[in-house]
Amino acid sequence: PPPPPSLAKNQTSVLILGGGVSGIIAARTLHEQGIDDFLIIEARDELGGRLRSKQFGAEGRRATVELGANWIQGTQTGNGPTNPILTLAQKHGLKATESDFYNSIVTYDETGPADYLDVFNRAVEAYINLTVAGGARVQRKQVDATCRTGYSIIGAKPKTPEEMVSEYYMDWEYAQTPEQTSWIASSWASARSSANNFTYDADQGGFSDGNLFSVDQRGFKHFIQAEAHTFLSPEQTLLNATVRNIAYSDNGVLVTLADGTSISADYAITTFSLGVLQNDDVLFEPALPTWKQEAIQSMTMGTYTKIFLQFEEKFWFDTQFALYADRERGRYPVWQSLDLQDFLPGSDIVFATVTGDFSERIEAMSDAEVQAELLDVLQTMFPNTTIPTPTAFFFPRWFSDPLYRGSFSNWPSGFVSPHHANVRANVGQRLWFSGEGTSQKYFGFLHGAYFEGLDIGTRVAKCVHAVGACESLPFIEEVSNATPYDI
Numbered sequence: 001p002p003p004p005p006s007l008a009k010n011q012t013s014v015l016i017l018g019g020g021v022s023g024i025i026a027a028r029t030l031h032e033q034g035i036d037d038f039l040i041i042e043a044r045d046e047l048g049g050r051l052r053s054k055q056f057g058a059e060g061r062r063a064t065v066e067l068g069a070n071w072i073q074g075t076q077t078g079n080g081p082t083n084p085i086l087t088l089a090q091k092h093g094l095k096a097t098e099s100d101f102y103n104s105i106v107t108y109d110e111t112g113p114a115d116y117l118d119v120f121n122r123a124v125e126a127y128i129n130l131t132v133a134g135g136a137r138v139q140r141k142q143v144d145a146t147c148r149t150g151y152s153i154i155g156a157k158p159k160t161p162e163e164m165v166s167e168y169y170m171d172w173e174y175a176q177t178p179e180q181t182s183w184i185a186s187s188w189a190s191a192r193s194s195a196n197n198f199t200y201d202a203d204q205g206g207f208s209d210g211n212l213f214s215v216d217q218r219g220f221k222h223f224i225q226a227e228a229h230t231f232l233s234p235e236q237t238l239l240n241a242t243v244r245n246i247a248y249s250d251n252g253v254l255v256t257l258a259d260g261t262s263i264s265a266d267y268a269i270t271t272f273s274l275g276v277l278q279n280d281d282v283l284f285e286p287a288l289p290t291w292k293q294e295a296i297q298s299m300t301m302g303t304y305t306k307i308f309l310q311f312e313e314k315f316w317f318d319t320q321f322a323l324y325a326d327r328e329r330g331r332y333p334v335w336q337s338l339d340l341q342d343f344l345p346g347s348d349i350v351f352a353t354v355t356g357d358f359s360e361r362i363e364a365m366s367d368a369e370v371q372a373e374l375l376d377v378l379q380t381m382f383p384n385t386t387i388p389t390p391t392a393f394f395f396p397r398w399f400s401d402p403l404y405r406g407s408f409s410n411w412p413s414g415f416v417s418p419h420h421a422n423v424r425a426n427v428g429q430r431l432w433f434s435g436e437g438t439s440q441k442y443f444g445f446l447h448g449a450y451f452e453g454l455d456i457g458t459r460v461a462k463c464v465h466a467v468g469a470c471e472s473l474p475f476i477e478e479v480s481n482a483t484p485y486d487i
């Protein structure tokens, strides 16, 4: 169809809603296509979105830690494809260090230090086998199931606390349990060296299985803020502005902010997290069509919570990672030391990570209650040390934050390809969707947000230029079963 006319009466050409990686890359894409008549609207006081850092620690002993994204996941193999986040990090001189998930690790259980690395290594193998089997299902057009089903079929049935925490290493990737995660999507989503993996497996066109951990004291956000500075002028960004309502029609969009201001545009690209869209933190007028709502509500938002502690002095492990096997699966299982030579030496900072339902549980507790639980776990892990009171304690509440409602999206087993097309598709010609949650290959990742900003930005630029190519993305009005239920 011919592109809709650009209406001179609108205040700007494109509104980019959200100033995270996706929004900034969409803006850069428009700029590169000669379009500078756009405005980024961001609720917070800075750009970066889920790249969010904090000065953490006691007075005089503060260090920058990352509350959100921390790793460049998948870097580059030889001259193969490069993770674009790595490219930007190198361009802007980001300080990052190699992270070794699998070799720099020690293990604990309810008796204290306990070496069950053999159990851990078997779990890593089971995870790879799980994703290889999941990938095979794609080729054979078999239906999806949960990762729990997949694990059971390949014979991995963890029962002891040590087996459960070793398997938990998977939740740590997806921010949800194997019961909540798609078996098929796990084959391309996260596992290293597995079938179809687009991030870690160079044989599949992926980057590499390397991981770089930002220790830059300007914050991991520095790379994207510095990139934004290369092309953005101050009047192209509106900070401290929360979007409440997005009205859309064939003529354009009208975005209303919390302070009542309205801004009109020919096009809008929303980059809000899937969680924000799911929870009606922003309202659409008219309401989004059913096919869109079903898709948004069918993908899930996981929560990944880092809990930071600083002590007077370091008393813990010298590896990067430690696993703690509690009898309750998911109870403070993964610990990371920042007080290491290539990380933040002398910082006396350690942090634990929890995910999914357990994150939601602790968000409902007071800081003091959560701190008491962590100190209890540390006392269990180090029975010969009297655990002192920490000099600083902090954790972010991503799940309850109305700007995020979780940390990153995760693909559940009830979510099928047409749903994915629908999550991504524009609604009418004026309203477009981008962000990590719309990426098929790289959902959950920074590079997912990047590639989506690039692609949707390119599509909208075509619409603005109206060079006969304002093409809608395909959507499926009604997602149905290949084989209807016989009841």
Ligand SMILES: Cc1cc2nc3c(=O)[nH]c(=O)nc-3n(C[C@H](O)[C@H](O)[C@H](O)COP(=O)(O)OP(=O)(O)OC[C@H]3O[C@@H](n4cnc5c(N)ncnc54)[C@H](O)[C@@H]3O)c2cc1C
Pocket: 017, 018, 019, 020, 021, 022, 023, 041, 042, 043, 044, 048, 049, 050, 051, 067, 068, 069, 070, 071, 072, 073, 241, 242, 243, 244, 271, 272, 273, 276, 281, 282, 304, 305, 306, 398, 402, 403, 404, 406, 407, 408, 434, 435, 436, 437, 444, 445, 446, 447, 448, 449
């Ligand atoms: C704890 C955690 C750990 C992670 N770890 C990694 C990692 O190690 N490696 C990795 O690759 N990825 C990681 N991720 C995922 C990565 O951070 C995201 O995929 C990516 O940052 C998403 O970018 P985005 O532009 O799609 O969304 P966002 O960054 O969420 O950008 C959307 C923007 O919209 C703004 N906004 C929301 N609502 C409104 C409103 N109503 N009005 C105006 N503005 C609004 C938000 O403030 C935000 O700035 C992690 C995420 C979290 C939370």
